[in-house]
Amino acid sequence: MALLEGKVAIITGAGRGLGATYAQLLAAEGAAVVVNDLGRDENGSYTAEAVVAAVREAGGRAVAHTQDISTAEGGQSLLATALGEFGRADILINNAGILRDKSFLKLEEGDWDAVIKVNLKSMYAVTQPVFAWMKENGGGVIVNTSSTSGLVGNFGQSNYAASKCGAWGFSNVLAIEGAKFGVRVWTLAPAAVSALTAPLMDEATKAQMAPEHVAQVVLYMVSELSGQRTGHCLFASGQSVRELKLLSAEGIPGGGKNAAFDAHSLAAAEDKVFRPEAALTIMDFAK
Ligand SMILES: NC(=O)c1ccc[n+]([C@@H]2O[C@H](COP(=O)([O-])OP(=O)(O)OC[C@H]3O[C@@H](n4cnc5c(N)ncnc54)[C@H](O)[C@@H]3O)[C@@H](O)[C@H]2O)c1
Known part of the structure; x- marks a missing residue:
């Protein structure tokens, strides 16, 4: 029995990488998926369209949304697409993210603003309309993407780390505010091979760090397998899954x-x- 039959999932930044992998797995588990991404491939086509085509080819249901979700308008149009196409919004995965790495003294205002806008403000812009819909419609599950870079620190990533630790704080508050409406909220700190890191890894490491491993953790989070759990932060790679919490x-x-x-x-x-x-x-x- 598929785990997400009848559910509708919205995934931001799902034109490639982890988000595209989540889209394929969630669709294979029966969810209709809204694949958001403003990115384009070398031919100028939206990457989200290719992910939608792959999902449909595998027998799943998906629709592309190609607007920037770091504005309130983009967030509202993403929910409108989910409701217009599929009539529901049960699952939201805030996954879109960018990097502008520089050691702190070289970091310019534009590097700070761009990363905070895409990685953190998008969570406000997308989640507020979706959370409101979930509140009125019996609940839902939200996954906000953080990073060990934010949770424990990493050289050259002060802007990125601030946005990713912000995602954790954001989740902690939404888990509290969502509890009485049946809205469950997770934080995910993933580690997987990406376009950036693939050239640095050998084949064995690449297999071990495949995004498919992280996608299984996301499936656990958004399905009934995780019961009523909410407010937790999981680190997930192909090598381990563990809860991260303050000590x-x-x-x-x-x-x-x-x-x-x-x-x-x-x-x-x-x-x-x-x-x-x-x-x-x-x-x-x-x-
Ligand atoms: N890959 C890892 O090991 C790792 C580690 C820690 C955290 N993360 C986080 O996981 C998420 C996914 O990572 P990934 O490696 O798959 O990255 P990725 O770069 O492959 O995918 C991110 C996608 O987000 C899209 N995007 C960027 N800005 C957008 C916007 N304004 N609106 C819509 N889409 C936008 C991009 O076009 C891209 O397709 C990111 O938030 C990243 O910070 C990844």
Whole structure:
């Protein structure tokens, strides 16, 4: 039995890469898919159209949407396409993303604005109309794409990391606000071979990092397999799936009028406040 029979899924940035893989899997599981992407191939054709053609050829249902989703107008038209074509919007995967990597002191205002607009503002622009529809229609599932770059940091990605950690905060709040309407919200930190990283990988690594592995995690998130779970952040690659959450160390007591600590006693108790052995770095996710 297909897992998503009768569901309608909207996926942003799904003309290639992870988003295209999600579109194919979700359609194979019975969902009608709205494939958003403004990207074009070398012949000038929209990549979203090719993904739609592939889904249809495999017997699935899909429609392309080729507008920029980093504006409120683009977000509204994406929902309108889903409702106009398929009459529902049960699943939203905020996946579109761009990079403008530079070490911080070389980062220009345009690099900052472009990345925040596509990676983070698009989540507001697309999610607000979809969330409103879900609220009125019995709920839904939203997946917001983050990155270990944002969650633990990576050299040269201050703009990207800010947008991706923003996605996590955004998800945490929507999970709280959506709970009473049956709207479940996940954060996904994926790792997969991409157009950018493929030339750097050997064949075995490429197979291990295939986007199809991450797509299975997304299918779990958006289907009944994950039950009522909401508000979690999963790291997913072909090598592992694990929850990422904040860890609080033992700490030291304090607070109130007669604070039990001051700057000096805090400095003396550093081993209780900081736990270097528990801190992940980006290299932990490459293992
Ligand atoms: N590949 C990885 O290992 C990895 C790791 C961490 C996070 N991510 C995140 O996962 C997501 C997908 O990554 P990918 O590797 O498949 O990237 P990708 O570049 O292959 O695909 C992203 C797609 O988004 C589209 N897009 C960009 N701006 C858009 C806009 N304004 N409106 C509509 N579409 C737009 C692009 O045209 C592109 O097709 C991104 O958010 C990325 O930051 C990927």
